[in-house]
Amino acid sequence: MNRFAGIVVSFGLAAGSACAERVAPAVFHVDSQAGNDGADGSTPKAAWRTLDKVNAADLIPGDQVLFKRGGLWRGRLEPKSGNESAPVRYGAYGDGAKPILQGSVARDQSEEWSEVRPGLWATRKLEPRLIGQPADLRGAEWHRHHEGGAAVRLERMQEEGSAFTRVTCGTPGKAPHHIQLWGPAVALVKPCMVLRLRARSTRPFALLAVRAILNSAPYSCALAGASAQSLGAAWQTLDIVLTRQQTLGTPHLHLSLGDILPAGAVFDFEAIGLWEADIAHCEPINLDVGIVILNHGEKWGVKKWTLDDVKTPLDYWYDPDNKRIFLAWPANPADAFTSVELALTRHIIEQGGRHDILYDGLAVRYGAAHGFGGGTTRRITIRNCDICWIGGGLQYWKTRENGSRYPVRFGNGIEFWGHAHDHVVEYNRLWQIYDAALTHQGVDDNETGIVYRHNIIWQAEYSFEFWNRGRTENILFEHNTCVDAGDCWSHNQRPDPNGAHLMFYNNRSATTNFVIRNNIFCRSSDRCTRMFNDWRTGLTLNNNLYWSPDKPILRWLEKTNYEQADFARYQSELGLDHNSLVAEPQFANPAARDYRLNPGSPGCALATDGGPVGARWPAPQ
Numbered sequence: 001m002n003r004f005a006g007i008v009v010s011f012g013l014a015a016g017s018a019c020a021e022r023v024a025p026a027v028f029h030v031d032s033q034a035g036n037d038g039a040d041g042s043t044p045k046a047a048w049r050t051l052d053k054v055n056a057a058d059l060i061p062g063d064q065v066l067f068k069r070g071g072l073w074r075g076r077l078e079p080k081s082g083n084e085s086a087p088v089r090y091g092a093y094g095d096g097a098k099p100i101l102q103g104s105v106a107r108d109q110s111e112e113w114s115e116v117r118p119g120l121w122a123t124r125k126l127e128p129r130l131i132g133q134p135a136d137l138r139g140a141e142w143h144r145h146h147e148g149g150a151a152v153r154l155e156r157m158q159e160e161g162s163a164f165t166r167v168t169c170g171t172p173g174k175a176p177h178h179i180q181l182w183g184p185a186v187a188l189v190k191p192c193m194v195l196r197l198r199a200r201s202t203r204p205f206a207l208l209a210v211r212a213i214l215n216s217a218p219y220s221c222a223l224a225g226a227s228a229q230s231l232g233a234a235w236q237t238l239d240i241v242l243t244r245q246q247t248l249g250t251p252h253l254h255l256s257l258g259d260i261l262p263a264g265a266v267f268d269f270e271a272i273g274l275w276e277a278d279i280a281h282c283e284p285i286n287l288d289v290g291i292v293i294l295n296h297g298e299k300w301g302v303k304k305w306t307l308d309d310v311k312t313p314l315d316y317w318y319d320p321d322n323k324r325i326f327l328a329w330p331a332n333p334a335d336a337f338t339s340v341e342l343a344l345t346r347h348i349i350e351q352g353g354r355h356d357i358l359y360d361g362l363a364v365r366y367g368a369a370h371g372f373g374g375g376t377t378r379r380i381t382i383r384n385c386d387i388c389w390i391g392g393g394l395q396y397w398k399t400r401e402n403g404s405r406y407p408v409r410f411g412n413g414i415e416f417w418g419h420a421h422d423h424v425v426e427y428n429r430l431w432q433i434y435d436a437a438l439t440h441q442g443v444d445d446n447e448t449g450i451v452y453r454h455n456i457i458w459q460a461e462y463s464f465e466f467w468n469r470g471r472t473e474n475i476l477f478e479h480n481t482c483v484d485a486g487d488c489w490s491h492n493q494r495p496d497p498n499g500a501h502l503m504f505y506n507n508r509s510a511t512t513n514f515v516i517r518n519n520i521f522c523r524s525s526d527r528c529t530r531m532f533n534d535w536r537t538g539l540t541l542n543n544n545l546y547w548s549p550d551k552p553i554l555r556w557l558e559k560t561n562y563e564q565a566d567f568a569r570y571q572s573e574l575g576l577d578h579n580s581l582v583a584e585p586q587f588a589n590p591a592a593r594d595y596r597l598n599p600g601s602p603g604c605a606l607a608t609d610g611g612p613v614g615a616r617w618p619a620p621q
Contacts, residue, residue, distance in 0.1 A: 022058075022060055023060070025060060025061065025062030025063050025064070025086065026042065026063055026064075027042070027063070027064045027066060028041035028042070028048065028054075028057065028063065028064065028065050028066065029041055029042070029043060029044050029046070029047035029048065029066050029068065029093060030047055030048045030049065030050075030053075030054060030065065030066065030067045030068065030071070030073075031044065031047035031048070031049060031068045031071060032049065032050075032067075032068065032071035032072055032073050032099075033068075033071065034047070035047040035048050035049030035050075035068075036048070036049055037049050037050055037052070037053040041053075041057075044068070044093065044094070047068065050073070050075075051073050051074075051075045051076065051077055051101075052075070054077065055076075055077065055078040055246070055247060056247070057080070059080040059088050060082075061081075061082035061083040061085070061086035061087070061088065061356065062082065062086035062087075062088070063080075063082075063088050063089070064088075064089040064090075064091060065088070065089070065090050065091075066090075066091050066092060066093040067090075067091070067092055067093070067099035067101075067362065068092070068093060068094045068099060069092050069093065069094040069095055069096040069097060069098060069099055070094070070095075070096035070097055070099070071099045071100070072099075072100040072102055073099070073100065073101055073102065074102050074103075074104070074105065075101075075103075076103070076245065076246060076346060076347065076348060076349070076350055077090070077101055077348065077349045077350070078246045078247060078350055079349065079351055079354055079357050079359075080354070080357075081354045081355045081356055081357065082355075082356035082357060083356050084356060084379060086356070087356040087357055087358045087379070087381070088356065088357050088358070089357075089358040089359075089360060090357070090358070090359050090360070090362065091358075091359070091360040091361050091362070092360070092361040092362065097363070098361055098362060098363040098385075098386055099361075099362060099363065100362075100363040100364075100365060101348055101349065101362060101363065101364050101365075102341075102348070102365055102366050102367075103343055103344055103346065103347075103348040103364075103365070103366050103367025103368070103369075104291075104293065104341040104342055104343045104344060104366035104367070105341070105342050105344065106339070106340065106341055106342075107123055107333070107334065107340045107341075107342055108334050108337070108338070108339055108340045109334050110332050110334045110335055112124060112334060113332050113333055113334055115332070116326065119313075119328055119329065119330055120310065120326060120327075120328055121326070121327050121328075121329060121332060121333055122324055122325065122326045122327070123324045123325055124324060125322045125323075125324055126241065126322055126323030126324060128192065128194055128239075128241055128277035128278060129277060129278040130194060130275045130276070130277055130278075131275070131276045131277060131278060132275065132276050133273050133274065133275050133276075134187075134188045134190070134274060134275075134276060135184075135186065135187065135188070135273055135274040136272075136273050137183075137184060137253075137271035137272060137273050137274065138163075138270065138271070138272055138273070139163060140183055140184040140271055141183075141184065142154065142165050142181050142182065142183045142184075142271075143181070143182045143183075144167070144179070144180070144181055144182075145179075145180040145181075145182065146173065146178060146179050146180070146258075147173070147177070147178055148173045148174060148175060148177075148178040148258070149171060149173060149174075149178070150170075150171050150172055150173030150178035150179045150258050151169075151170040151171045152167050152168060152169050152170065152179055152257075152261070153167070153168045153170070154166070154167055154181075155168070157268065162270070163270065164198070164268050164269060164270040165268070165269055165270065166266060166267070166268050167181065167257070167261070167265075167266070167267040167268075167269075168265075168266050168267075169257075169261045169262065169263055169264060169265045169266075169267065170263070170264075171263060172257070172258060172259055172260070172261050172262065172263050172399075173258035173259055174258070174259055174398075174399070175258050175259055175396070175398075176209055176256035176257075176258050176259055176260065176396045177256060177258055178258030178259065179256070179257040179258035179260075179261060180254060180255070180256055180257070180258070181254070181255040181257060182215060182252050182253070182254055183252060183253030183254065183255075183271060184252065184253060184271075185250045185251070185252050186212045186222065186223065186250070186251050186252065186253060186274065187250060189212065189222050189223060189244055189247065189248070189251065190244065190276045190277075191243065191244045192241070192242075192243055192244070192276070192277040192278065193223060193241075193242045193243075193244075193274050193275060193276055193277060194239050194240065194241055194242070194274070194275040194276075194277050195210060195225070195239075195240045195242055195253070195271065195273075195274055196237065196238070196239050196240075196271075196272040196273050196274075196275065197237070197238045197240065197269055197270070197271055197272065198235055198236070198237050198238075198269065198270045198272060199231050199235070199236055199238060199267070199268065199269040199270075200231055200232065200233060200234060200235045200236065200267075200268050200269075201231040201232065201233070201261075201262075201265050201266065201267045201268070202233055202264075202265055202266045202267075203262040203264060203265035203266075204230045204231060204232055204262075205230065205231060205260055205261055205262055205265065205267075206226075206227055206228050206229060206230050206231065206260070207226065207227045207231075207238070207240065207255060207260075208226050208227075208228070208256075208260055208320075208396065208397060209226060209255065209256035209260075209396065210224075210225050210226055210227070210240050210242065210253075210254075210255060211223060211224050211225070211242075211251075211253075211254045211255075211256075212242065212251035212252065212253055212254065213251050213252065213254050214248055214249065214251055214252075215251075215252045215254075217353070217375070217376050217419070218352040218353045218374060218375040218376035218417075218418070218419075219352075219375075220245075220246065220248055220251075220350070220352040220353060220374065221245045221246070221251075222244065222245055222246060222247070222248040222251040223242035223243065223244055223245065223251065224242060224243060224245050224287065224346070225240045225241050225242035225243065226240070226288075226320050227240050227320065227321060228319075228320040228321050229321055231267070235268075237272075241277065241323065243287060245346055245350065246350050253271065256396070259396065259397065259398060259399055260396075260397065287344040287345045287346055287368075287393075288318055288320065288344070288345040288368065288393050288394045289303075289316075289318045289325050289342045289343065289344065289345070289368065289393075290303070290343050290344075290345050290368025290369070290391060290392030290393030290394070290409065290411060290434070291303075291341075291342075291343035291366070291368055291389060291391070291392045291434075291489070292314075292316050292325070292327065292340070292341070292342055292343075293339075293340075293341040293342075293343060293366055293389055294314075294333075294337045294339065294340060294341075295337050295338055295339055296339055296341075297388075297389060297432065297489075299314060299337070300314070300489045301314050301315070301316040301327060302314055302315050302316070302493055303316060303317075303318070303392065303409075303493060304316065304317045305317070305407055307319075307326055310326055310327075310328050311328065312328060313328050313329055313330065314327070314328060314329065315327075315328045316328070325342065341366050343366045343367055343368040343389065343390075343392065343393075344367065344368055344393075345368040345369050345393025345394060346367065346368075346369050346393075347367065347369045347370045347371070347372070347373035347374065348364050348365075348367040348369075348370070348371050348372070348390075349364060349371065349372045349373070350373060350374050351372060351373070351374040351377055351380065352373070352374030352375050352376065352377070352417075353374065353375075353376050353377070354374065354377055354380070355377060355378035355379050355380070356378070356379045356380075357379075357380045357381070358380075358381045358383070359372075359380075359381070359382045359383065359385060360381075360383045360384055360385075361383075361384045361385065362385045362386075363385065363386040363387075363388075364385060364386070364387045364388075364390075365386070365387070365388045365389050365390070366388075366389050366390075367389075367390055367391075367411070368390075368391060368392050368393030368411060369391070369393050369410065369411055370390065370391075370411060370412050370413070370414070370415045371387040371390045371412070371413045371414060371430075372387075372413070372414045372415065373412070373415050373417065374415075374416075374417065375416070375417035375418040375419060375420075375442070376418060376419040376420075377416055377419070377420055377421070377423065378420075378421045378422055378423075379421070379422045379423070380416075380423045380424075381423070381424045381425075381426075382414060382423075382424070382425045382426075382428060383424070383425075383426050383427055383428070383619060384426075384427045384428065384619035385428045385429075386428070386429050386430075387413040387414065387428060387429070387430045387431075387433075387437075388429075388430065388431045388432050388433075389432045389489070390411050390412070390413050390432070390433045390434060391409070391410060391411015391412065391433055391434025391435055391490065392409050392411055392434045392490055392493070393409060393410065393411060394407055394408075394409060395407075395408045395409060395410040396408050406495055407495075409434060409490075409493075409494070410434070410435060411433070411434040411435055412433065412434075412435045412436045412437070412438075412439050412465070413430040413433045413436070413437040413438060413460065414428075414430070414437070414438050414439070415436070415439050415440070415441070416439070416440040416441075416447070416450065417440075417441065417442060418441075418442035418443065418445040418447075419442065419445050419446060419447070420440045420442070420445075420447045420448075420450060421446075421447070421448055421449055421450075422448070422449040422450070423440075423449070423450045423451070424450075424451045424453075425438060425450075425451070425452045425453075425455065426451070426452070426453045426454050426455065426619070427454045427455065427615075427617065427618070427619030427620070428455045428456075429455070429456045429457075429593075430455065430456075430457045430458075430460060431457070431458045431459045431460065431488075431593075432459050432460070432488050432489050433459075433460035433461065433488065433490075434461060434488075434489075434490040434494075435460075435461055435462060435465065436460065436461070436462040436463070436464060436465035436503065437455075437457040437460040437462070437463050437464065437482075438452050438455065438457070438463070438464045438465075438477075439462075439464065439465040439466060440466065440468075440475075441465065441466060441467050441468060442468050442469070442470065443469055443470075444469050444470045445468060445469075445470040446470050446471045446472075447468055447470070447471070447472050447473075447475075447509075448471070448472070448473045448474050448475075449473075449474045450474075450475050450476070451475075451476045451478075452464070452476070452477045452478075452480060453476065453477075453478050453479050453480065454479045454480065454615045454616050454617070454619070455480045455481075455615060456480070456481045456483075456593075456595055456615045456617075457480065457481070457482045457483070458482075458483040458484050458593065458595075459483075459484050459485075459487050459488040459489075460485060460488055461485065461486055461488055461490060461491060461494070461497075461498075461499050461500075462485060462499070462500055462501070462502075462503040463480070463482035463485050463500075463501040463502065463521070464477060464480075464482070464501065464502055464503070465503040465504075465505070466503075466504055466505070466507065467504065467505035467506055467507050468507055468508070468509035468511075469508045469509055470509050470510075471509055471510045471511075472507070472509040472510070472511045472512075472514060472538070473511070473512045473513055473514075473538075474512070474513050475513070475514045475515065476515050477515070477516045477517075477519065478515070478516070478517050478518045478519065479518045479519065479607070479613070479614060479615055479616060480519045480520070480614070480615060481519070481520045481522075481595045481614040481615040482501040482519065482520060482521050482522065483520075483522045483523060483590070483595060484522070484523050484524070485499040485500055485501045485523070485524035485525065485526075485528075486498070486499015486500070486524050486525025486526055487499070487523075487524075487525055491525060497525070497526070498526050498527075498530065499524045499525035499526045499527075500524055500526060500527050500528065500529060500530045500555075501521040501524055501528050501529065502516070502521070502528065502529040502530070502531075503530050504529070504530065504531045504532060504535075505532050506532045506533050507532075507533060507535045508533075510538075511535050511537075511538030511539065512538045513538070513540075514538050514539045514540065515540045515542075516539070516540065516541050516542075516544065517540065517541070517542050517543045517544065517607075517608055518543050518544065518606070518607040518608055518609075518613045518614075519544045519545070519613060519614065520544070520545045520547075520585050520595075520603060520613050520614040521544060521545070521546050521547070521548070522545075522546075522547045522548075522585055522587075523547060523548060523549075523551075524548060524551055525551070526551060526552075526555075527548070527551050527552040527553070527554065527555045527561070528546055528548045528551070528552070528553050528554065529553065529554045529555070530554070530555040531554065531555070531556055531557065532557065532558060533557065534557060536574065536575065536576065539576070541576040541577045541580070542576075542577060542578060542579050542580060542608070543579045543580060543606055543607055543608050543613065544577060544580040544581075544613065545580065545581050545582075545583060545585055545602065545603040545606055545613045545614070546564070546567070546577075546580065546581070546582050546583075547582065547583060547584050547585055548564050548582075549564055551564075552564075553566070553567055553570060553582070554570055554574075556574070564582055567582045579606075580606075581602055581603070581606060583602035583603070584602075585597060585601055585602075585603055585614070586598045586600065586601040586602075586603075595614065595615065596614075596617070597612050597613075597614060
């Protein structure tokens, strides 16, 4: 599921970018070991070194950025756009394993941990050192936006010689974006910044979503942070650490208060200023930790939401105020495991608003948001990439009907959020994903011309997820091999475990030519397909191979389960999958993740073209 939907306010921000002087495309090399950001990148011997250099580069259509095979880069890739005839390519060069773009920080040194009590270990407390104040925000004007039935009143107040903004909440809404406060522009975005606020509230709550984002589509985020400190009736001064998510034009300060600000609350605040902070004290785990990955996936942490809940070995809690984790283990984790990776809640590749890009031959791993994420994208190809150990970060807190609250976690392997057009996702491998391996979804958005083909997916909660409320047309999901949905690191940690290969939430969009054919759907923890509403008029399911001996083939409209033994009745009653089969695929070596079909498999001649169903490898060069 997704993110910051419903942001519709605009203050007329104008952002420009300098035009590159080059007219001929070039190839740039990046070497994580021997590179030098002072070099020109033109050859392997003059390679760049860091993602910061790549993200800052002035690229033009047709340029290629090639990462050295065997290398590893931590952080976020912020790709540049090409054009229809000349995409910008991000690929690989040299020999060896695919270059790794990794969204985690390592905590594998003994001195990085201390024992809080027997069997409970914690990383160091974050104590950012302020460097300078680039922005005085006192007196800055704030604006409100509310939707979804929420209502707030905004006033400028004066009390004992101090001015501040007052927010009076009538109805809080049911999602974070239902109440938004938009503040001043942030002219200078540094890697690590501290927002100082003076605040109070007549009813307690915490500022769980503090950002600097663009105030027009795709509402990309430049800075992100939060405070778990509960506000009370007395004035408090909060220093909220914000880390840079990507380089943008001129973002605006933004508070998401829907479903957080209590009904009837009077919330007073004054933004005092923004400070630059020492990145060495700020960057490591300022963002929520969605996965603790040990020995590269041999074991993993179980996320808890209070320190009191950390009881069983490998339970952990992220302390959002002090930016540290507490992990239950009998000994120092850095001594017990050869690798300790903390996956941070940000997209590893942030492509919001980008277009005409080709990714080819990359490994994207260990991130607690999306592997590839962002909305309003066009003509993007993702080919021959490995995407694994993704998701689990905190998205927001949601309120139940009885007033209790629970956390919503998220994270997809590849997601196109809203206004997605003309994308190709092919010949990739995806595994150990919190939510969906592949998805496009949106709110009142048009999504068209998206092809998913020849991908191999295993151990994701959902192999493919879809919902939309606008218009959807010309979607093709074919020749994919999907195995063991819900058999993943995250399944037993979810508040809603419901593994499925095809997860179709309520689709209210006008849908035409949505085709799912020639795929293999093999085993799941709950069901192969789940459909919440009937949109068969726009959907074709055919020539697929199913194998689900102990779980339903379909959960239909939340009322009817079609078991594997009911497959013929499912075909007859619903008019779907007429030429599909139920049979064991007979993979070559599933223990080694070799999902090619053995000769004699019932899927060998099932596809619409008379060939085998499922993914076909290798990827085209």
